[in-house]
Amino acid sequence: MEVLIEKEAGFCFGVVSAIDKCENCLEKFGELYCLGELVHNSMEISRLKKLGLRIIDVKDLEKMQNCRVMIRAHGEPPSTYALAKKNQIEIFDATCPIVLKLQKDVKRAYDTMDKSKSQIVIFGKQGHAEVIGLVGQTENSAIVISSEKDIAQIDFTKAVYLFSQTTKNKEEFENIITLIREKMLEVGNENFFVTDSICKRMASRTKTLLEFADSVDAVLFVSGKHSSNGTYLYEFCKQHKKETFFISEKSDIDFELLKGFNKIGISGATSTPMWLMEEIRDYVLAKS
Ligand code: SF4
Structure with missing residues (x-):
């Protein structure tokens, strides 16, 4: 046979670099906390736990002080960085550069748009860490859609700035773009701005x-x-x-x-x- x-x-470069960073920190300090699972793989997590990695969530972070915490490739919202600063926590940031760029693009669109006449829409999985990080760039005002039926949440008379979670499927994203464009054209609105943010x-x-x-x-x-x-x-x-x-x-x-x-x-x-x-x-x- x-x-x-x-x-x-196997691992993409974003995950490889997060794990390298994690292993380097563990070698140096012997213990490191990570906000959420560094990768969604229990075998790899148990290997890293044996080296000293501890998995925590944001609620744990609220009670922690003067320690080292890793941010994984999915990224985090600004509120996490603010909390870490307040609690004097040293951040080891492994946000993937592609996710980081997307966060900046979402923030730029949000900061510069006319908020009374526009909306940020993220095509992604509700509750996913990367999506939470993206929504955080918009003071939690972005609309998250995960399927066709969710587009009903959008106000088609307003401008739409559409982004996608980096790991979404391209065909599904294109289908969502078509549906939103059709709905907007029905009300004569051409203010539709799409950023292709799929990795x-x-x-x-x-x-x-x-x-x-x-x-x-x-x-x-x-x-x-x-x-x-x-x-x-x-x-x-x-x-x-x-x-x-x-x-x-x-x-x-x-x-x-x-x-x-x-x-x-x-x-x-x-x-x-x-x-x-x-x-x-x-x-x-x-x-x-
Ligand atoms: S965006 Fe996500 S899938 Fe792409 S390289 Fe970065 S971590 Fe990996």
Whole structure:
């Protein structure tokens, strides 16, 4: 049996750089707090916890003082930085540069628009850390839409500044753009400003995943159960190739399902570590 790992699978550069930063801090100080899970992968989190990482939330931050806290690649709203400053907390900021630029773009649009005649709209997952960080740039006034039905919240007579969470799907974003434009044109409003803020890495990921799936007999898709990127990529791949199986760790593999296949592919989300995919590859080879 041949087992291949997809070359494009695994951490994106934003996550690689956050983990590097985290490991450097842990090596230097032995202990570091992180606001939320650094990556949505329980195996990687348990590895980092063994090195001294502690996961906290904003409520914990309110009670903490004089410690070191990491901000992960998703970024945080301005209120988190203000709270850290007030509590004399040293911030280790691993916000991905792409997310940072998007935060600045949202803030610039909000600061310069006529607030009585305009609105900021974010296409993203309600409650997602990156979205909270973006909404925070608008004094929490931005409208978050996650699907077609949510566009009813928009006032189509006012100007719309539309942005997307970096990890959203391009086709869905384009569909939302079309729907909003149609509604605005119905009332003769052309003040629609769209910023394409989907991460290029995410946009190209679906294409490379399907090419890889076509080159093997079956795909073991490795991801944490809570990774939205992982769930999306898995479902996308499964629709194209039904012999795609979701696993989080090697004990999830059902070898009955792999019977008769000669070429197994291993892929994963942007939060899936390469060491985990290599461990799974070696395990499948040892069992075959
Ligand atoms: S998916 Fe893109 S925007 Fe998000 S952390 Fe990775 S590189 Fe940055």
